[in-house]
Amino acid sequence: MHCPHCNKENVPSAQFCINCGAPLATDGSGHSPTVPPKRRNGLGTASFILGLGSIVLWVVLALMLLSAMEASGDSSSPTISPLMMLVGLLAIATTLMGLAFAVAGLLQKNRCKGFAIVGLFINAAVALYMVLSILLSG
Numbered sequence: 001m002h003c004p005h006c007n008k009e010n011v012p013s014a015q016f017c018i019n020c021g022a023p024l025a026t027d028g029s030g031h032s033p034t035v036p037p038k039r040r041n042g043l044g045t046a047s048f049i050l051g052l053g054s055i056v057l058w059v060v061l062a063l064m065l066l067s068a069m070e071a072s073g074d075s076s077s078p079t080i081s082p083l084m085m086l087v088g089l090l091a092i093a094t095t096l097m098g099l100a101f102a103v104a105g106l107l108q109k110n111r112c113k114g115f116a117i118v119g120l121f122i123n124a125a126v127a128l129y130m131v132l133s134i135l136l137s138g
Contacts, residue, residue, distance in 0.1 A: 001024055003020060004024075005020050005022040006020045006022070008020070020109070021110045038110055038111055038112045039110060039112070040112055041105045041108060041112050041113060041114075041115060041116055042105075043102075043104045043105035043108065043116065044101070044102065044105035044106070044112070044113060044114070044115035044117075044119055045105075045115045045119075046098075046105075046119075047099075047101035047102035047105055047116055047119025047123065048115040048116075048118050048119040049119075050094050050095075050098030050101060050119070050123065051095075051102075051119050051122030051126065052122065053094050053098075054091055054094040054095040054122075054123065054126045055122070055126060057087055057091035057094060058091050058126060058129070060087055061084065061087045064081075064083070064084050064087065065078060068080065068081070091130075095123055095126045095130060096127070098122070098123035098126075099124065099127060101116075101119065102119040103120070106120065
């Protein structure tokens with residue numbers, strides 16, 4: 001049996017397409033079979049976890065900067081260590097990857113979108129904080 005939506009060949013007894021999940025046949029009453037449940041969204045979950053990780057990295061970076069300012073006694077230009085640079089780059093990379101995973105998770109069909117939506121908001125908020133902190137510090 002061919003799927004009417006994607007033209008993929010399916011086994012004759014299938015109710016839904018193995019490729020796109022579309023209903024294949026109607027029952028005797030002319031109604032389509034029930035829609036299969038949505039599957040978990042791995043990209044959305046990854047986006048959520050990356051968002052939480054980016055928050056942790058930004059907090060660690062802020063604490064490192066405060067510590068450096070106290071140690072130098074000059075709050076206008078603290079000494080930035082290579083470790084602080086590494087944490088900052090990891091925070092930026094984590095935030096951008098989280099945004100990309102959230103968008104990809106939202107674009108997937110027949111997947112739960114809850115974690116992707118929350119991940120998008122968390123990563124967007126962190127990215128906004130990142131941009132504002134860079135603009136206001138310069």
